[in-house]
Every structure is written in structure tokens, then in C-alpha cells.
Amino acid sequence: MSKQEQKVKVLDCTIRDGGLVNNWDFSEDFVRQVYSSLSAAGVDYMEIGYKNSPKLVKSEGVGPWRFCDDAFIKEVIPEKTKTKLSAIVDVGRVDENDILPANESPLDLIRVACYLKDVDKALELVKFFHQLGYETTINIMAVSNSMEYDLIAALEKINQSPVDVAYIVDSFGSLYNQDFEYLINKFKTHAPDKAFGVHAHNNLQMAFSNTLLSAQSGVTFLDSSIYGMGRAAGNCPTELILGYLKDPQYNVRPVYDVLEKLFIPLRDKIEWGYIIPYTITGQLNEHPRSGMALRKSEQKNAFTAFYDKMTTVETMDSND
Template sequence: MYKADIKVMDCTVRDGGLMNKWQFSDDFVRGVYKGCVEAGVDYMEIGYKSSESAFSRDEVGPWKFCDDKDLRRVVGDNDTKLKLSAMADIGRIAPEDIPPANESLIDMMRVACYCHQVDKAIWLAEHCMDKGYEVTINLMAVSKVNESDLDEALATLAKSRVPIIYVVDSFGSLYCESIEKLVKKYAAALPGKELGIHAHNNMQLAMSNTVTSLINGVTMLDATLLGMGRGAGNCPIEILIAFLKNPKYRLLPLLEAIQTQVKPWQEKIDWGYHIPYLITGALNEHPRSAMQWMDSEKKDDFVAFMKEMHDYELLE
């Protein structure tokens, strides 16, 4: 599906880092970066921008902070067409810890927030805009938000200067029909703004939900190498690029990055489609309980997990 205005963002390091506390080697990040550059990918989300006061470097790797010295060690001056992105979580980054864009290798700051944090997200995003960054706001966990609250959040976003708003299927619980409805709602409520999609793969629908979004006018598409990401992971970028058939993208460099960098991690961390993630997705629940189950000796006892989650649902 060729569309000239499509932009693809690789989130492998940022989202995949949720599975290993961003403790990737420089060679790994450099390999992903090289693959994205050679593949013609538009953006690479190389991690989070967080304050040192919010996290300890003894527990998390450098890609939780994205300090310029770490970025330059891996990508040099990034003298390429690839733009670098970092994600900022509300409450985990102090505005003064974000340098002016002309002093940073980061091109885009993506502010992640929940509906009740929209005002704070707008303030931070516009603060980043004033410092020279491209910005987005990624509205998380909308599958848990009632319609009136979502409408109110979108109305507030519509009044902001923020140019790009993301539909985020945080729990991998949405079907194509729901994604289509949400995208149309966002488009109607946010005239003149660009839309993005970030899909999780709990029910093996991340790719189809991304395509549904694309068909309905979304132009910023998130994906990761081999679907690497939190829990069930994300839309696999290699499948997305193969589908797009856009001459500006190349598949082979992504396959090389998967083979040399990402695939070996499957022996160390367990992301991707697994039954516990399906269960939390089907129940529209955060995958944290499934992630804990997958880290236990009971990870293959799907029946016990389903019964435990069913009892949890009855208590709700």
C-alpha cells in the first residue's frame, strides 16, 4: 500500500527495553540504528528521556535516560535522514532536564500520558516544541477510558499546539472494528492534526490494527524488529515494511538487524505471543500480571492463570 506521507517509527530499543530494563549493549543499539538507517526507516525511538532522580543507573541501562554522550557514542552525529526519538513519561522527567533541540541528537520527544494527565502532557509537549523538538502525545490505555472522558481529553488536545496524537492499544485488547472507530473519533475531534498508531500484539492483531489505522488515515506507524516489546510485543516492523511496498523502504537491512541483534535476545527474554498475554488482552487488563506469570515456574500453566484472572475479574 503506497502512500507518500507514511512515516514509520522503529521502537525496538524503547519498547523492547521494558523487558530488560534497557540494558542493551552499544553494539545492539548500533546494529538496530544501522538497520533502520539502511532500511530507510523515518524515525528510531532510541529510548526514554528520564530524570536521574526518577531512576537509578544501577537498575536501568543508559537508554532509559538518552543522555547525549551515550547517543553520540553509538550514532556519532547521526548524519543521516533518520530522525531520533525519545519518549517522556509524565512525572518522570523534569522540564529542565530536557536540553534545547539544537544541543541534542534527539529530533522528536513523544509524551506518553493517560487521559487524566492530558493538561500536563500538553504543557510538557509544548515546552519541548518551544525548545525546538518535533512532538507527539501518546494517549495510553484508551481501551479502559469511558467515552465522555475520552471526548473531553480529545477536545483539550484539539486546542493545543501539539501536531501529532497517537492512538495507543496499550493492552493489545482492541479489534479492528474498535481501532477503526477510535481513529475516526480522533480524526473528527482533532482536525488538522496528524494521527499515529502504537499497537500491542496480545491477540496477534497488532499488524492488522496498524493496517486498519493506515486505511483510515493514520500516517505515523510504530513497529519493532521481530515485534520486540513489552509482554506480547508490538507490530513487527519487518512485516509492516513488506506490506507497505513503499520504494523508500528496504527489508533486507531489517532482517540483518534481526538476525544479528534481536534474535539472540529470544534466548534471554521472553516477549511475543504467549497465552497469558492473550488472556490479559482478551480481558482488557494491563499485561503486568501476565509478565509476572511468565517469569515464574508456572508460566506454561495457562489454565491456572486463566482461573486466577477469572477470579480477579469476578472481584472487580
């Protein structure tokens, strides 16, 4: 290998990002089996859901992993192994009164997701979680649609903050290897004191490749999900990352086990992965929501009409 690979940490976000597909409708037993499998596989972190407040996001018809009540998590996973637990929060959707000190919570890591314009708010939250004793990350979404001077200003603030890890998030799954290389260099230059993470989407079948390239470029936190489960085109598959890493800590076999038992039947009921409307939104560097709407309609395979609509100038105003 020509590039430097450091010791990485694998963060499986199946339940959290997969929940975006099924409204977090995972049974307690399902989540327990996923934790047990990831733990046997040597995975470093399992992201068990969002820790948003039910007062601040829609809670009707939504599973408990959307809110991650501490007592409930302890009930589901009474005995943690070496695999740590994380939850993610969105800026503006978290109630600080819901957050216990880290030593009273089953959660080890809280991640803050934000758009670039909300970095100041996100760093306030990071500071709060950090003071309570949590590990923290800041996950900058939609980085492919930002102005570079905004990104640089944000990275300089991040570098001054207590956050442990700054994440590059390819929200639209539109980035190629060279784009990740470019962004990693920006992150290294403007936040040199931080560790870095990567969260890739698979619209262009680049999620695994971009994650490997990141690992080879010094990024240490690698997000993945079992069978790639995640919104729209999904994520970098955990089984591919574990099959690649040579570190004896990792073992892919338990992931194949839970994949066979839980995820093959689940994929028969709900869809994610390489599905052409998401390829098209990725190629156009667009949010997948228009593709998701198409897939829920009767025209779900009308790819050419969708492509035409997405590439016609008059409709561009409505794309976010």
C-alpha cells in the same frame, strides 16, 4: 485497495519498548547496529529510549537508554542519517532541566506518554518541548479503558495544543480492527487539525493488522519494533510493515540482517511475543502485568489456573 493510504512515517521503537523487557540492557554496539540497519531500511524515526530523569525513576541496574543523555547518544551515534531520533517521556518522570534546545540535541522528536487523566500535564510538557524546537507527539495510553466523554474532552484540548501528532495506544493489546476504526473516527472528529499515530500491541496477533488498518484510514505515524520486540506480547513487527509498504523509500532486507544477527540470539535469552498469558490479558482487556508475574514464576505455563484467576470476580479488585 479500497481505502486511502497516505504517505506514512515508520517509527521503530525497538530499543525503547524492547528495553521494557531487558531493563534497557543493550550494548552501545547493539544500538548502533540497530540504527544503522533502520537507516539502511529507510525507517523514518528510531526511538532510542526514554528521556526520564534518573532522579525520578529507579536507575539501579537499568541501562542508559532509560535516560538518554544527549552527550551519550551523540557518542553512540555520531553521524545521523535521514533516520531521525526520538525519545519518550512519562508525565511526572521528566526533569525539564535535562532537556537541551532541539538544535543542541541529537533528538528530533520527543513523545509524551500519559493516561487520559494526565492530558493537561502532558500538554504542558508538549508545549515546553515544542518551544525548545522539538517535534512532539502525545501518546494516550490504555485508551480501551477510558470513558468516551473524557476522551473527547482530551482530544479537543489536544487539537488546540501545539502537538504535532496524537497517538492511539492499544496498551493492553485488546483492540480489534473495528475498535481501531471507531477510535480513529473519534480522533479525526475531535482533533481534526492533527496528524495521528498508532502504537499497537500483539496480544491477540492483531498488532500488524491494526497498524495496516490505521494506515489505510489516514493514520500516518506507525510504530513498530524489530521481530516485534516489546513488553509482554510485543509490538507490530518492523519487518512486516516494511515488507508491506510499496514506497521505494523502504527496504526490508537490512532489518532481516540485524534480526538474524542480534534478535534471534536475544530472543533465546529473554521472551516476548505470542505467549498465552498475554493472550488472556488481551482478551480480558487487562494490563499484562499479571501475565508477566506468571511468566516469572514456576507456574509459568499454568494457563488454565491463570485464566480462572483472571476471570474470577473476587480477584478483580486487585487488577489495577
